[in-house]
Amino acid sequence: MKAAPFDYLLAHDLDEALNHLEQYGADAKLIAGGQSLVPMMAMRLARPEWLVDINRLQSLKRIDVLDNKVHVGAGVRQRDIEFHAQVHVALPLVKQALQWVGHQQTRNRGTVGGSLVYADPSSELPLSALLLGATFYLESKSEGSRQVQAQDFFLGPMFTSVGETDCLTGIDFPIWSGGKIGCAFEETAIRRGDFAMASAACQLQLDDSQRIVRLSFGLGGMDGTPRVFPDLAQGLLGQTLAQVDIHDLSALAVAQCEPGGDMHASAQYRRHLARVLLPRVIQQAHQHALSSSINVLS
Numbered sequence: 216m217k218a219a220p221f222d223y224l225l226a227h228d229l230d231e232a233l234n235h236l237e238q239y240g241a242d243a244k245l246i247a248g249g250q251s252l253v254p255m256m257a258m259r260l261a262r263p264e265w266l267v268d269i270n271r272l273q274s275l276k277r278i279d280v281l282d283n284k285v286h287v288g289a290g291v292r293q294r295d296i297e298f299h300a301q302v303h304v305a306l307p308l309v310k311q312a313l314q315w316v317g318h319q320q321t322r323n324r325g326t327v328g329g330s331l332v333y334a335d336p337s338s339e340l341p342l343s344a345l346l347l348g349a350t351f352y353l354e355s356k357s358e359g360s361r362q363v364q365a366q367d368f369f370l371g372p373m374f375t376s377v378g379e380t381d382c383l384t385g386i387d388f389p390i391w392s393g394g395k396i397g398c399a400f401e402e403t404a405i406r407r408g409d410f411a412m413a414s415a416a417c418q419l420q421l422d423d424s425q426r427i428v429r430l431s432f433g434l435g436g437m438d439g440t441p442r443v444f445p446d447l448a449q450g451l452l453g454q455t456l457a458q459v460d461i462h463d464l465s466a467l468a469v470a471q472c473e474p475g476g477d478m479h480a481s482a483q484y485r486r487h488l489a490r491v492l493l494p495r496v497i498q499q500a501h502q503h504a505l506s507s508s509i510n511v512l513s
């Protein structure tokens with residue numbers, strides 16, 4: 216199929232883009248990399264009357280690696296993060312996650328902000344942003360600037376707190392520091408590059424006695440939004456991994472999810488995958504932390 220007719224507006228700066236959104240409201244859509252929006256339009260699942268192109272907005276293309284966070288402009292291409300040496304060190308989980316996102320060709324065009332706003336429940340960047348506790352920066356003509364924390368950003372499948380006149384301008388990803396930090400990201404998809412049937416991610420930090428002092432883990436594709444389990448993670452602090460039954464822990468996490476079934480995987484199979492993937496990433500993150508004598512940006 217071909218897209219329904221639309222008009223194209225090239226924004227030269229953020230103000231111009233916001234003005235277009237304010238004027239056309241629900242009839243307009245921002246286009247960033249187009250890797251999700253264009254297929255949706257081609258299938259006529261999206262029918263914007265106005266496409267507002269934000270690819271020329273240099274203010275959305277900054278990557279700033281600071282002491283305790285990395286600020287990523289919403290318009291930064293996924294590939295630019297994937298190959299950013301400082302981001303590798305500062306946000307190893309994001310680097311790992313990106314290797315599962317689509318294909319080299321889609322990552323060349325697809326933006327970090329586009330992926331987060333599209334908010335597919337199986338998407339890797341939303342899970343990573345939630346797990347790390349990212350902060351989202353939104354801008355609109357009527358509401359001005361506002362910040363939304365990751366736990367309030369993802370509201371449902373392909374549904375976020377980004378309103379129809381909002382532009383996501385950037386995201387802050389917190390940097391963990393202090394030594395012995397490890398992370399892992401794993402998923403199962405029908406083919407490499409497809410959206411995951413289920414995914415799991417973990418980042419943890421150990422002290423000198425190998426006790427867990429910081430832990431965050433989560434699942435993708437298992438609910439309407441990515442899921443993290445701060446209460447379960449909290450219960451493990453102060454313990455070594457040998458003292459924890461990670462299979463029981465994973466079963467508790469999976470029991471909190473309500474996966475759907477579709478042509479790719481039944482709900483039961485998704486639960487099975489999550490129970491396999493979650494212990495695996497916890498174990499891998501632990502190994503990674505044990506082998507990391509360097510800390511992240513200290």
Ligand SMILES: Cc1cc2nc3c(=O)[nH]c(=O)nc-3n(C[C@H](O)[C@H](O)[C@H](O)COP(=O)(O)OP(=O)(O)OC[C@H]3O[C@@H](n4cnc5c(N)ncnc54)[C@H](O)[C@@H]3O)c2cc1C
Binds near residue numbers: 316317321382411
């Ligand atoms: C073959 C293929 C395989 C893929 N596999 C995966 C995968 O495994 N995992 C994965 O996560 N993704 C996958 N994707 C999707 C890809 O990651 C997209 O890049 C991403 O979902 C959207 O980013 P984009 O920049 O292309 O956004 P666009 O397609 O341009 O926009 C997506 C949506 O976000 C909105 N939007 C974009 N930028 C902003 C902004 N700054 N502020 C407000 N709204 C905004 C748009 O209006 C639109 O509604 C795949 C895509 C393809 C084509």
